[in-house]
Amino acid sequence: MNNFSYTKIKELSDASVLLKDHKGNKAIAGGTNIVDLMKYFVVEANTLVDLNGISGMDALTETETGSVLLGALMTNAATAYHPVIEEKYPLLSRTILAGASGQIRNMATNGGNLLQKTRCYYFYDPHVPCNKREPGSGCPAVKGYNRIHAILGHSQDCIAVFPSDMCVALAALNATVHVKSAEGKRQIDFEDFHRLPGNSPEIDNNLKEGEIITAIELPNEDFSQNYSYLKLRDRSSYAFALVSVATAFKIENNRITEARIALGGVAHKPWRSHEAEEYLKGKSPDREHFAQAAEIILADAKGFKHNRFKIKLARKAIIRNCMMALEPDSQRPGAKPSL
Structure with missing residues (x-):
């Protein structure tokens, strides 16, 4: 250091x-x-x-329109266990609790979660090239050991993945990021906050110089009845996702009226397919339609030598998680889902 x-x-x-x-x-x-x-x-x-001395950024507030503002300095643990989040946004609560360890969640902040770096082996090793760390030096992961790397949205300059669990749920929930600088305030749609690598993988997000995240806004939408988060990893705790899926539905008269599906562990940012979500609207919530949605989401997926298994894994995870979203209580410890 x-x-x-x-x-x-x-x-x-x-x-x-x-x-x-x-x-x-x-x-x-x-x-x-x-x-x-x-x-x-x-x-x-x-x-x-x-930043911890800045007041007013460590709490949850509800707006007049019914949306919820999560302070950027609020911890992940305080967010996950907050009664408003557990009631209105249980998908976010479940997703946060699937990440890291209790000790880390007690320290990690909401704003910091959005800004964390990839856990690519090559990025963490300063003795090898890495375009994210040293632009133009190369990406050894492309031809190296790439088991944990991207299958969607990658480029020849970078195939790293974004590691956050929380952000997968925020993507599915259409969150908005509030930022502020000396030049003023602005809001960034969550979908536009993180970047794909392209030819500048060293730039992780669309924050401008001097901008600081002040809050994350969750819209006043009810996805509290049909939701699920599935995280597939090498061990059952304190491990980053090989593939994760956050799913939320609105269902009326056995028809899907709104669908949200976001993937983690597969790209440089949380991954959503609006085409797949539109396909599901008006459809019955069944395995056949979920399988077709998975095909749409993964249509452009491309694996490398050691991570091609992720494509099949992601397909199965999407279908399974969509089925799990039909029975949220099946995710509780000891429950036996009827899948």
Whole structure:
């Protein structure tokens, strides 16, 4: 770890200036990702700008329109167990609790979750090339050991995946990211927040210099009856997803009136197919239609030497999770789903 300075900020405008005008400075909140990156010499910081002194960003608030604002400094644990989230957005609660460990969820913040870096082996090893770490140096994962890597949206410059569980649910729920800088405020649709790698994989998201996430807004939509999150991984706890699926339906008279399906562990950002979701509208909620939706979602999937299994795995995961969404209580410990 390099030597660095530390400062705790009380005003968001001060933090914005420190981060915009001094490129070597980095923001820290929970620190569960950036501290690791610094220990591995993947990221260096001249100054760590601690955001935890900024008031008003660590709570959940309900708006007059019925939407919910999650403060960027609110912890993952506080979010998952908040009664409003458990009641109105149980998909998000289940998804958060599938990630990391209890200790990490107690520290990790909502804003930081959106900004975490890939867990690609090559990105974490400063002794090998990596276009995300050193643009133009190459992507050894393309021809190397790529078991955990992307099957959708990748490029020859990068086949890394985005590791967040929480963000998969936020994508499915059509969240909006609120950001602020010295230049003012703006909102970013969650779908547009993260980027695919293209030829600039070092740019993870569409934040501008000096912009800081202040809140995540969840729209006033009821997906509390039919939802599910399925995370397939190498071990049952504290492991990143090989494939994950967040599913939410609105169903009336045995017909799907609204469908949301988002995938994690398969791309550089949470992956959604609006075409597949439109296909499901008006259809009966059954395995045959879910299988066709899976085919639409994975139509352009392309694997590499060690991760081609992910395509078949994702297909089965989509179908299974859609069926699970029809019986949310089947996900409780000890329950036996009738799938």
